[in-house]
Structure formats: C-alpha cells, structure tokens
Amino acid sequence: MADGADRTGGEATGDRRARKRRQTRRRLLDAARTRLAEVGLDALAVADITARADVGTGTFYNYFTGLDDTVAALIEEEVEALGRRIDALTATMADPAEVIAVSLRHLMSTAASDPVWGGFIVRLGIAHPSLVAALGPRASRDMQRGIDEGRFDIPNLPMAEEVAFGSVLSAIHAHQRSPVPDRDPTVDLAAYNLRLLGLTPAEAAEVCARPLPALPAAPERAV
Template sequence: MPNTANRRTAKRPAQAAPVSPVAVPEEREPRGARRKRETRARLLDAALKLMAEKGMEGVAINEITEAADVGFGSFYNHFDSKEAIYATLVDSVFEEFANMLDRLGSGLSDPAEVIAVAVRHTVLRARHDPVWGRFLIREGFSARATSRGLGQRLLRDIGNGIAAKRFVVADPFIGFLAVGGTVLSVIAAELNYVAPGAPAAGVLEELGFSGEHLPERTAATLLQTLGLKRAEAEKIAVRPLPVVEETVEAN
C-alpha cells in the first residue's frame, strides 16, 4: 500500500486580505484664501445691487464697502477702481448668462427658435432675479455690454438668421436695436407692473392690458419684426424651452 504518511498535501496559496482604500483627505481651502474669495463675492454682490439702482456713476466706493460690510481699504485688495468692479460685473453677469444661452441654443438648427429661446429666457431670468434684470435694463446698451456678452450674441444670431434667409431685415443694426430695446422694455414692464409686489401692479389692468405670458408674447412679436409670419412666429414662441444645468462658478 502506498505510504500515505509521506504523501504531500498541495497547499493553496493564501489569499491576500482585501486592502481597504486609503482615505485621501480632501484638500481644504486655506482660511485666508476662503476669506478673500468671500470678501470679493460680497463686494460684487453689493456693487451689483447699488449699480442696478443708481448706475456706476451714482455709486461711491465707500457705499459698496459699507453695503458689503467690508473695510474701505480692503476694496483695493480686489479691484483697482470703481470702474474695475463695474467691468467685472458686466463681464460676469452678462457673459455667464450669454454662455448659458449659447448652450441652450447649441442643439437648435432654426435661427428663429434660437432668438425665441434667448428672448424668453432673458425675460424669465429677470423675473426670477429682479436685481439682475434692473442691472440689464440700465447697462444693456452700454459700450461694454453691446460689444460682448449678450449684445455680441444677439448681433451674431440676427446675422445668422439673415444669412440663412430666415429673417428679412433691411438694416441689421436697427434690427438689433429693435430686438434688444424691446426685451429691455418688457423686462421693465415685468418688474414694474407684472411681478409679485410690483410697484405699479394695477396699471396694466387700468389700461386694459394683460401681463400674462410676456416672454412668449415678446418672442412672437420680435420674430414678426424679423420677418416671420404671425402664425409661424406664435408657434415657435410657445415651443418647450430647452433646459441645461447652469454651472456655478466661484467669483
């Protein structure tokens, strides 16, 4: 019989114990950097509210720092001048929104729908953020806002519609002024007459007008201004709005 005592038993290699992932501590923002960022954000927020009400020329730096609860000297740690914080506001407030409109329109092939979506979203944004809306009314045709951000996009979109023979506009610049000026006027009407708590809420009713569906009505009328037939303009103006997530960026 075979000698079982000398038989070797094959051993399976021992399995290594599962290694727990090493927790990597999140890098915490240094306290000084966080305070600096928060201070800058407070200054921008205060400047936006004040300049929306009184314009850049009507606001002093000490008003901004007082409203932001920041020391006067701290202002110059972030901005060289009142003009510098104004330029930052125009770029951040309008450029960020214009970028969002570009994302909304990226999937649209019809220049008319691109304009309708931009108009409706602009009026809706002002409805939900009245300070933003008032700042847009005041600065919408300023040199800086017209040459970049929303103004630049509007000129481009009208030009695209003309090139595609979708719009019939004899004078593109006047078309730009007509669209931009109408949107600003509608936002003013929204904030003064239509929005909850508006200072002159009863005026439209007294005049026999309705404030309902202003974004859609504005888009339809402006598409007719650009050359579309009324029935088609009204149909485009009530299509479901495309939605994209807005990216939140630190100031």
C-alpha cells in the same frame, strides 16, 4: 528681481499671490452680489460689501475704484455667463427662429427673476458697454444665421440688433413695473421680435408656443 520668479520658490509664491488676489476679488464680487439681492442697488455700500467679504476698506479699493466699478464687473461676469449657457442650449437647434425665441425668453426670464439682472439691467440702459459687448455679437451671429438660411428678412442687420436689444430692456422694465395679467411676457417679447425679423404673426406665435427647454445649470464660478 522679477516678480515671483527667483530660485528660492518665488514662482510658487507668485502663483500663490495671484491665486489669493483672484480669491479676494471673487469674495468681494460674491459679497456685492449677495448684498445687492438683500438691499438693492440704491442702498448698496462699500462698508456692507467689505464686512460681508471680511476684508478691510483699503483692500476693497485695491480691486475696485468704487461701487460703480464693482457693479460693472459683476454685470459683465453675469451677462457673459448667461450668454454661454444660452449658447450651449441653442447650439444644436434646427430652426434659427427658435434660437432667437429661446434666447430672448431666457434672457427676459432671468432678468425678471434674478436680483442682479433684475435690479440693474434697466438702470444700466441701452448704452452700457458691458451689455452690448456680451449680447451684441451673439445677436449678430443668430440673426445672420437666419438670414443665411432664408428664415429671416432683415434689411438693416445692425438696426435689427439694436431694436431687439432695446426691446428686451424695455420689456423687462415694463414687466417689473406693471405685469400684464394672463400674458407670458417672455412669449410676447419673443414673438414681437420674430415678427420684426420677418416672420408673420402666425409663424412667430407658433415658434413661441413651443416648450421652452431649461437652461443648463450655471457652472461653479472659477476662482
């Protein structure tokens, strides 16, 4: 008999099972996120996550191969969710330079203030595929628009994307380690990146001095 598709209510049972699986996975991810905020990445343990999610150890391993896997799933989800909120905020902006500046400022600001982002992004590093997959296409789209509209001067677009990407991670790391007094790191990071894209220092400073609009609220997580 095919999974959850018989004549005695099996389809409903299948739906229920799938929903229950999603809920359990969600509970494990939420527990992992909470524990991360409490104890940090180095002290994170499967036992803490399962205790908080109120499931057995075996259940955990039905969903994840281990801690690294859990953390990767969490990051993928978080990066994508932030990407969508930034997309919503910048979609109607008239100036491609402001799109880049606002995106980078919120990316850095979130990473500097959020335990999941802040704890991981530097350790994950530049080669982590979930970061690249979520951020790469957005950077590419936003930079291409600036080229098309004559606002940017970018001889090698893939490298410009990579340089921007590396600069964000490195700036977050630097800010975590030793913040520079009296400087808004999000402004400095964005301004350096606009220079990189071809704006003069004065043009870059002007764009980054504009007020930073707030991100739309994070949506409730789908279960």
